[in-house]
Amino acid sequence: xxxxxxxxxxxxxxxxxxxxxxxxxxxxxxxxxxxxxxxxxxxxxxxxxxxxxxxxxxxxxxxxxxxxxxxxxxxxxxxxxxxxxxxxxxxxxxxxxxxxxxxxxxxxxxxxxxxxxxxxxxxxxxxxxxxxxxxxxxxxxxxxxxxxxxxxxxxxxxxxxxxxxxxxxxxxxxxxxxxxxxxxxxxxxxxxxxxxxx
DNA sequence: TGCCCGATTAACT
DNA sequence: GTTAATCGGGCAA
Numbered sequence: 067x068x069x070x071x072x073x074x075x076x077x078x079x080x081x082x083x084x085x086x087x088x089x090x091x092x093x094x095x096x097x098x099x100x101x102x103x104x105x106x107x108x109x110x111x112x113x114x115x116x117x118x119x120x121x122x123x124x125x126x127x128x129x130x131x132x133x134x135x136x137x138x139x140x141x142x143x144x145x146x147x148x149x150x151x152x153x154x155x156x157x158x159x160x161x162x163x164x165x166x167x168x169x170x171x172x173x174x175x176x177x178x179x180x181x182x183x184x185x186x187x188x189x190x191x192x193x194x195x196x197x198x199x200x201x202x203x204x205x206x207x208x209x210x211x212x213x214x215x216x217x218x219x220x221x222x223x224x225x226x227x228x229x230x231x232x233x234x235x236x237x238x239x240x241x242x243x244x245x246x247x248x249x250x251x252x253x254x255x256x257x258x259x260x261x262x263x264x
Numbered sequence: 265t266g267c268c269c270g271a272t273t274a275a276c277t
Numbered sequence: 278g279t280t281a282a283t284c285g286g287g288c289a290a
Contacts, residue, residue, distance in 0.1 A: 108271070116271070118286090126285065143272050144283030150271090163271055193272050233271060253272095 071218035075211045078219075079134035083109045083153040083160040088228070088244045088262055090151070090162060092220030097199040099216075100172030102189060104164060105249040108231045108242055110150070112159040115236040119159035129207050130159045137215065139196070139206040146193030147202050151210060165232070165243070166190045168251040169198070191253040226262045 071094060079086060087109035095101045110117040118127045118140065129138040130152055138150040138161050150161035167189035169176055176188045176198040189195035196202070210217055225247035230238060232254060245252050247261065 110271075118271080121287080124286070140271085141284065143270065144285080146272050148271065165271085191272070231271070235270080 071221050073211065074217040074219055076133070076135035079151060079153045079210070080155055081153065083111050083158075083162060084242070086151070086153045087162045087242070088226045089220075090164075091226045091244050091246050092222065092224035094170070094216075094218040094220075095164065095167060096171055096216040097201055097205075098172075098214040100175050100199050101216075102167040102170035103220075103246075104166075105168050105246040105251050106164075106166035106253060107244050108163040108165055109244070110161050110163060110242075111154075114240070114242075116231065116234045116238075116240075117160070119161075123159075127159070130161055131157060132207075135210050137201075137205050137208045137210060139201060139203055141203065142193060147196040148192040149196055149201055149205075163192060164195065165192045166245070166249075166251050166253045167195050167198075168246075168249060175200070186250055190251050194253075227256045228262060229256045 087107050090104050090107050093104050095104055112119045119130045123131045129136055133156040134153050136152045138152050139147055142148045149164045152161050154160045169185055169188045180188050180198050188198045226244050227247045228241045229243050231243045245256055
């Protein structure tokens with residue numbers, strides 16, 4: 067993490083999920099001091115058939131219908147945990163799925179939790195990064211601008227690439243997956259994709 | 265109530 | 278390439 071990085075607050079998240087998602091690439095996410103640089107995210111809007119909020123509120127997705135700047139954590143395939151940042155004004159029920167980090171802080175803790183030595187496999191996937199950081203359903207509804215979470219804006223220029231989201235059957239054609247071009251820590255590589263200049 | 269599928273991962277063949 | 282692990286939601290009956 068670069069020094070003098072600006073902390074991300076509520077107002078950062080209270081905008082269109084399609085604006086917030088690409089801006090999160092290059093930001094730093096820490097949980098209890100463990101984490102790294104966000105290199106891959108996906109955007110989910112309430113009007114998107116692939117979003118958990120598409121069919122309305124349930125017990126699981128209730129946090130998505132609340133105010134922006136909070137963590138929505140859900141169980142995936144009955145096994146893993148996945149971390150999202152709630153965006154847009156309250157009730158819009160839109161969120162950004164955090165899919166991969168480049169580990170920078172707390173490598174020892176991540177190695178222990180993941181049970182493997184290869185740093186590229188610590189946080190390269192939504193389930194993997196939650197395991198590495200120790201995030202579970204207990205963090206559902208936590209504020210992102212308060213401990214144990216810390217979020218810092220990127221301080222450098224990043225080449226962001228966009229492509230189809232991973233593992234979907236609905237709205238699989240929408241290019242709402244964003245990643246840092248050339249990163250070794252992506253959950254999957256991007257093919258020749260549109261490049262956004264940021 | 266029962267059945268199928270899913271914003272996944274690791275360990276197989 | 279395939280498959281098991283395992284649970285909440287959606288929908289049919």
